[in-house]
Amino acid sequence: MNPRILLARAIFPEVLDRLAQHFDVTSNQCDESWTQLEFIERLQGHQGVFTTGGERIDAALLAACPDLKICANMAVGYNNFDLEAMTTAGVLATNAPEVLTETTADFGFALLMATARRMAQAEHFLRAGLWTRWRYDLFAGAEVHGSTLGILGMGRIGQGIAKRGALGFGMQVIYHNRSRLDVATELDCRARYVSKQQLLNTADHLVLVLPYSAASHHAIGAPELAQMKPSATLVNIARGGIVDDAALAAALRNKTIAAAGLDVFEGEPAVHPDLLLLPNVVLTPHIASATLPTRLAMANLAADNLVGFLTQGKALTPLNAEVMVKQQVLC
Numbered sequence: 001m002n003p004r005i006l007l008a009r010a011i012f013p014e015v016l017d018r019l020a021q022h023f024d025v026t027s028n029q030c031d032e033s034w035t036q037l038e039f040i041e042r043l044q045g046h047q048g049v050f051t052t053g054g055e056r057i058d059a060a061l062l063a064a065c066p067d068l069k070i071c072a073n074m075a076v077g078y079n080n081f082d083l084e085a086m087t088t089a090g091v092l093a094t095n096a097p098e099v100l101t102e103t104t105a106d107f108g109f110a111l112l113m114a115t116a117r118r119m120a121q122a123e124h125f126l127r128a129g130l131w132t133r134w135r136y137d138l139f140a141g142a143e144v145h146g147s148t149l150g151i152l153g154m155g156r157i158g159q160g161i162a163k164r165g166a167l168g169f170g171m172q173v174i175y176h177n178r179s180r181l182d183v184a185t186e187l188d189c190r191a192r193y194v195s196k197q198q199l200l201n202t203a204d205h206l207v208l209v210l211p212y213s214a215a216s217h218h219a220i221g222a223p224e225l226a227q228m229k230p231s232a233t234l235v236n237i238a239r240g241g242i243v244d245d246a247a248l249a250a251a252l253r254n255k256t257i258a259a260a261g262l263d264v265f266e267g268e269p270a271v272h273p274d275l276l277l278l279p280n281v282v283l284t285p286h287i288a289s290a291t292l293p294t295r296l297a298m299a300n301l302a303a304d305n306l307v308g309f310l311t312q313g314k315a316l317t318p319l320n321a322e323v324m325v326k327q328q329v330l331c
């Protein structure tokens with residue numbers, strides 16, 4: 001009998017077809033939203049689940065789904081997984097790194113540009129029929145080329161953004177990270193390590209690319225915003241919850257900073273109502289990795305992990321490899 005897998009969301013039909021060659025698949029091509037209880041009910045009797053970053057896998061779910069062996073996330077971020085509980089329960093967690101790095105870095109830069117150069121605001125103005133004549137300061141924004149780009153969280157995506165800034169736009173790149181990069185990587189990215197305080201004080205444009213965890217919750221709140229330049233822009237393509245959205249809305253309203261570009265939100269898809277009222281913020285619905293080739297590559301990687309682990313005991317991108325090793329010893 002083939003292993004059974006559940007797809008928590010609609011996915012590319014070709015990936016569904018591929019999975020159906022190896023598994024008994026319970027799909028969700030209608031893309032229904034399930035409560036946590038419905039999700040647990042549907043997971044019964046399934047050995048694998050294809051998740052997309054929004055489905056919570058925690059100790060309660062694991063206790064209620066004893067057949068589950070692997071959760072394959074079609075996302076690089078995995079803050080929807082309680083990794084410790086998964087490891088304790090012997091359930092493998094996998095994510096989808098690398099395949100989205102350059103696409104996400106492109107988007108981070110696009111959002112920086114749109115924010116600094118006030119593109120969304122200007123477009124709304126034009127569409128509203130308000131453009132009647134040229135004016136010397138019409139939607140005059142912040143300079144991007146030659147300015148100082150700050151990056152908080154310097155993993156693969158942060159490094160991609162650093163290179164775009166340094167090589168494409170002649171920016172001085174500074175970064176802060178839990179651990180400093182080795183010298184060769186710093187040179188490759190043309191990036192200089194600074195303290196978080198220096199980063200906040202110095203950056204003209206600050207891009208957040210760090211993973212969400214208890215430690216990074218509200219890493220940017222009112223005290224941090226107060227340390228930034230009044231002319232600065234802030235871009236969050238990491239995760240909601242890293243920025244205190246209420247504090248950010250207040251900072252944008254009071255001109256503590258000039259503008260923000262946000263692709264992720266606390267409690268998304270809900271957006272803090274104050275942000276929706278502000279002109280100096282560009283808002284996008286968590287689409288940083290959204291090109292069709294990249295999303296397909298992410299889905300295929302999640303599928304490879306399910307096939308590899310459930311048919312041969314090996315996943316390509318495990319997050320708790322110790323589970324994989326244990327299963328291989330048991331086989």
Ligand code: GLV
Pocket residue numbers: 053074075076077078100289
């Ligand atoms: C998207 O947010 C991802 O983590 O892949």
